[in-house]
Amino acid sequence: MMQVDVKKGEPLPFEHGACAGKGVCGKCKIRVVAGRLPVVEAESRLLTKREQAGGIRLACCHGLSPEDLRIEVEEADASFQIVGNACRQYRSGGDTGFAVAVDIGTTTVALNVIHLQTGRVEKEALFLNPQRRFGADVLSRVDAARTVGLDALQKPLLACIERELRHVSNIKRMTVCGNPVMTHLFMGVDPASIGQAPYRCAVKTYRELDAGKLFEHLEGFVVQVLPPISGYVGSDVLMDLYETRLEDGLLVDLGTNGELALARNGQIWVSSAACGPAFEGGSLSCGSGACAGAVDQVWYEKGWRFHTIGGGEAKSVCGSGYISWLAAAVQEGFIDESGRLETDLALNGEIRLTQNDVRAFQMAKGALAAAIEVLCVRAGTRVADLKTIQIAGGFGRHLAGDDLLALGFFSQASERALEMTGNVALQGAVRFAIKQDLETVENIVKTAEPVLMATDPLFLEAFVNHMGFGKSVHIDRNS
Incomplete structure (x- = not known):
């Protein structure tokens, strides 16, 4: 404190x-x-x-x-648990100097400095996005850009990035990815058109900017802002696809936004689900980010047992803690298939799971599972038939596959299909910063077909079917 x-x-x-x-x-x-x-x-x-x-x-x-x-x-920055890049060594691109890769999330920012001659990640910086003071989701950021101005959101973010690079010299280039609102705010471009139908980006293509026109004390290199796939699927998912080379499988980037990609028979369908901050604990009664004192795991053993980040006194519950708590509560019969909770569940005197918490989670989970179902219908497959389900993103790295299956995220999928891949968007941004193979990236954008759930006639039915915690009813593929 x-x-x-x-x-x-x-x-x-x-x-x-x-x-x-x-x-x-x-x-x-x-x-x-x-x-x-x-x-x-x-x-x-x-x-x-x-x-x-x-x-x-x-x-x-x-x-x-x-x-x-x-x-x-x-002091949130000091204790917040942020997942960085699991890969520290890449194949050299043969260039000299340093490259910087930045993954801008709604909640967190991850930055790597790469030695181009060796391909080694020499520095990693992980910090909270200073824009979070204007709200937990992208729509609140869009609204803040309108009410307080773009500078109020752009300048603190640029200052945080610049602070991490103050001792790095000979930077040749910076590669930036993120969801569409985040990359627009990074560039100082009004994201208003993304926040309302038909959800279009003001900047739709790859951009190169002069560092000196963005940063106060950095100059002499190019800033490469990777393109979004659509107004609701950003370059973070683009980098997920670029890094994983997804084939015949599903990729789910879990975080403040739930973004999806399904690849089958050489085609890719992408979308996002309006999950809000529920998965990361933000909208729940005792919820918080993954900081010291947050409960990150809950189980039932003749009473509720739990583990906290840092091992100290329980102060709140982060997203992975809520998911494990809900899964255990469903399995132990405290929550029925409809999501009804007879009475609040308590871990200690102040930390409780309420009916409102369960309903908020059901809304987020129902939206994500329904979006997955709709993509499968588009691809002519079923979740149960998917051989690979990759859970990407820093938040997803901390989740247990059996908890996700118990709560019905992936209808009838096998736990063997689940793979927690971590921050592959950052890994992809690092790889692109080294290889500079723009044609490959742009081909992914051209191949991917965005699916807008707000206007898809199958989504509402699927959403209702996936709200509960029992066996989900699949929507009619011929409708």
């Missing part, structure tokens, strides 16, 4: 929670150490009496500080 002095009339420093500062999620907790901050109506609903008495407040419920205060805030 870190203590901060706030003068009278100054805004309170905080990170927005899942509600983007609307005062309804209860995530932006601070503790008043010195001074007085009155409890407002939203806090009386979202905070326990014990928290209120202990000086806990929700920063977004207060505007400017009414008096001089000393507050305590979480």
